[in-house]
Amino acid sequence: MPSDPEIEKEPQNYSASSRGRVSSVGMPALAPPTATSKGPIYKAFAFWIYPFTRFHRIPVFKRVWLYLAFMAVYSFAVDVVVTQKFSNHLFKEAGAAGYTSVILGLLLVFRTNTAYERWWEGRKLWGQLVNDSRNLCLKVRTYVPTGPGDKAELGELIVSFAYALKHHLRDSQASRSLPGLGDIPEGVKINAPVHLAGKMYEKVLEWKREDLFDGFIMIQLDTHLRSFMDICGACERIKNSPLALSYRAFMRQxxxxxxxxxxxxxxxxxxxxxxxPLILIGSYFLIGLELIAEDIEEPFGKDGDDLPLDTICATIESTVNDILQLNRSQKFTTSFRKPRIDPLKETKGNPI
Structure with missing residues (x-):
């Protein structure tokens, strides 16, 4: 979920030699864990055991356990009151609680599915940004007969756009001035992605005026340049259009x-x-589903279930550098802090 405006600091152990190095699947190439060799029976049991042995590493559990503790204390207080004050059952049919739980469960499924659609749409948009960045760089390298330094300037703008979009969606500030953006005076607010997209258009138009390519190539480059702002606008729509307030309030009530x-x-x-145990199990699923939906409906933050934007930005930086050979003296903002490891998968870094 988006956080309050803040400045992201560079990690202490993040060196220039490691910047932008990512694996082919988009994960940072920093000692990736390898799967251990276990038999099929072990893996079959581990598939169900890991969610219980590693529950403390699941993001939602770090928030839900406080509610479970409250429900345990509240249930004890109710037990004391019922035992001392009421000799007869207050409710003739205990199954009534089950009916309301089923109805709430169905509503929560709709709530979670809607939130996941927003999360997945955000992931597709950032995947499209990776693809358009690669395609634009490849076409510039192939079609534009200009020097490597001139092409690298456009590459720096592409990488800066990815980082600027990340900070724009998180309402945060870059740890250093992004190439192509320049120093922004204090108190002056600009839409950094829009500014950088304009710089990219100016660069391509400069090449067109120098007759470095014809109108057909310009159309091909414009297709990718236009998609940058389409992606930015779609991400802003997800960020600025949460689920209706009345529905969220009704569900929590x-x-x-x-x-x-x-x-x-x-x-x-x-x-x-x-x-x-019955009360805690019911509470765990009802509260857990609501917290999961709350997290993933705003997918651009820094929580454990949010999109790995730092890693995606590092992927774009690495890819653009491979294609256009960026100036290595140029420093971008923080790209990633550590690899993401799935606690539900068996790796050497994830013992039971």
Whole structure:
């Protein structure tokens, strides 16, 4: 989820020699973990064991456990009240709680699916940015008969656009001035991606005025240049158009009221120690689904379930450098801090 405006600092161990080095699948090439050789039976059991043995590394659990602790204390208080004050059942049919939970579950599925669609659309847009950056660089290298330094200037603008878009979507500031953007006076706000896209158009138009290519090549280059702003606009639409406030508020009210009422239904049927696991399991799934939806509906932040924009920017920087040979003295902003490791997959870096 987007954070408050802040300046991203360079990692201490991030050197110029390692900048932009990424694997072919888009992950940083910093000692990638390798899969261990285990039998099929072990892997089959590990598929189900890892979510329980590594639950502390799952982003949503770092937030949901506080709610579970509250529900445990609240259930104990309800048990005390029910035992001491009420000899008869308050509710004749405990299954009524199950009906409301099912309805809430269906609504939460819709909520989560809608949030995931936003997350996946954001990922496709950034994947398109990677592809258009590569295609534009390849066509410039092949079709434009100018010096390597001149082509590298356009490459720096392409890389700066990716980093500027990342900071624009996160409402953060780059750790240093981006090439092509220049120093922005304090208190002056500009749309950095739009500014850099304009610089790219100016560079291509300069080549066209020098008759370095014909109108047909200009049309091909314009296709990729135009897509940069299409991607920026689509990402801004995702960021600035969250799910309707009334729907989000209604869902949270429904979850809260259902969970607060749940112990009153279950406690009279079972004792505290038998009802507590049922209450916590129901609370875990209802609250967890809501928190997951809340995270992924705004996919451009820095949380564990958000898109790895730092890694994608590093991929673009590495690819553009391979094609157009950027000036290595040019320093861009922070690209990535560490590789992302899936805690649910078996690797040497992920022991049980």
């Amino acid at each position: 429904g979850i809260a009221l259902n969970l607060l009422a749940l112990p009153w239904y279950i406690e009279p049927e079972f004792n505290y120690w038998l009802s507590l």
